[in-house]
Amino acid sequence: xxxxxxxxxxxxxxxxxxxxxxxxxxxxxxxxxxxxxxxxxxxxxxxxxxxxxxxxxxxxxxxxxxxxxxxxxxxxxxxxxxxxxxxxxxxxxxxxxxxxxxxxxxxxxxxxxxxxxxxxxxxxxxxxxxxxxxxxxxxxxxxxxxxxxxxxxxxxxxxxxxxxxxxxxxxxxxxxxxxxxxxxxxxxxxxxxxxxxxxxxxxxxxxxxxxxxxxxxxxxxxxxxxxxxxxxx
Numbered sequence: 001x002x003x004x005x006x007x008x009x010x011x012x013x014x015x016x017x018x019x020x021x022x023x024x025x026x027x028x029x030x031x032x033x034x035x036x037x038x039x040x041x042x043x044x045x046x047x048x049x050x051x052x053x054x055x056x057x058x059x060x061x062x063x064x065x066x067x068x069x070x071x072x073x074x075x076x077x078x079x080x081x082x083x084x085x086x087x088x089x090x091x092x093x094x095x096x097x098x099x100x101x102x103x104x105x106x107x108x109x110x111x112x113x114x115x116x117x118x119x120x121x122x123x124x125x126x127x128x129x130x131x132x133x134x135x136x137x138x139x140x141x142x143x144x145x146x147x148x149x150x151x152x153x154x155x156x157x158x159x160x161x162x163x164x165x166x167x168x169x170x171x172x173x174x175x176x177x178x179x180x181x182x183x184x185x186x187x188x189x190x191x192x193x194x195x196x197x198x199x200x201x202x203x204x205x206x207x208x209x210x211x212x213x214x215x216x217x218x219x220x221x222x223x224x225x226x227x228x229x230x231x232x233x
Contacts, residue, residue, distance in 0.1 A: 001180075004042040006056065030058020036067050048075050050179035052082030053172040061085035066092025073097040075182040075191075079175035080108070087111040093135045099188045100137040103175050109141055129155050138188045140178075142171055146196050150189045160200025164212025165220075173220050174199045198227045 003013050007024040014022050023042045025035055043049060049072070051065065062085040069076055075098050078086070083104050086092055090112065093100055102112075106124075110117040113127055120127050121143070128141040128149035139149040146158040177199050181191040205223035206215055 002042065002046065004039060005054075009054075030056045030061055031064055032058055032060030033064050033067065035064060036071070039064075039068055040071055043072050043074060046074060046183075047185070048077070048179045048183035050077045050079070050175050052078055052080035053175060055081050055085075057081040057085050062087075062089055062092060066095050069093070069096035069098070069100065071097070075099045075101070075188060077101045077103060077175050077178045077182065079103045079171060083108045084111060090135060093137055096137075100135075101140065101178055101182075101188055101192055102131070102137055103140045103142065103171065103178065105142045105171055125149075125155055129153065138192050140174070140192055140196055142174070146200065148189060148192050148196055154189075156189075156193060158196045158200055160197055161203050162200075162207050162212055164207050164215035165200070165203040167216060169217030170199075170203070170220065173217050173224075177224070198224065198231075201227050 002021040002023055004023040004025055005013060006028060007026070010022045010024050014020070025038050027034060055061070061081070065078070065082055065086055069092065076096065078100065083102060104112060106117045106120045109120045109127060112131065113120060124141055124143070124147055128139045128147045131137070132139040132149035132151050133153055136151045138151065141147040141149065146161060148156040148158065174195060178191060178195040181195050182188070186194065199220065202220045202223040203215070205226055206219040209223070210219065
């Protein structure tokens with residue numbers, strides 16, 4: 001795995017996770033159109049893209065994401081501030097060469113949909129399905145009983161997961177699992193099905209091990225290993 005980020009952030013990322021590789025993006029401040037060539041270079045030889053968690057977002061970030069998706073054909077997972085960046089112009093998704101997976105929580109979906117979080121929660125299936133079919137993307141709408149909506153019109157309800165997972169960072173773990181499965185050649189929507197189910201199951205195993213109170217995102221990492229072991233991976 002390779003992380004592309006600003007030069008000043010890269011040492012902190014590498015120190016936290018020494019097993020990954022890193023590419024320093026030139027420049028400073030929010031991501032914008034000037035970062036396109038560097039990001040295209042970072043994606044050479046890569047099999048999947050995960051974009052959003054922790055990125056510096058600015059007025060050009062949404063356009064950059066559109067240009068990047070139009071320039072590369074690897075499957076892409078958009079989460080966190082990548083979703084917020086494209087909220088003002090979702091049409092950038094129609095330019096994508098490769099398959100796209102969106103992984104919003106209800107608040108992010110509200111910004112994408114232009115409604116309130118309450119509206120999203122009251123119409124979860126319809127909202128997820130409308131976005132998937134209208135934009136030709138796969139949508140994972142996180143929350144109690146996470147939904148996977150496909151561009152072809154099917155919606156699946158995930159049975160795993162628990163309230164202890166409603167904490168910062170667990171969604172970032174999910175986007176990473178989605179990206180890892182896509183990089184192994186598993187196609188959408190199967191990669192989304194497997195990632196969401198495994199992520200929730202890891203959360204359930206972590207809750208059994210230490211309880212839901214105080215559960216944090218990194219607790220899932222150990223139990224993801226147990227999930228893969230169960231599945232013989």
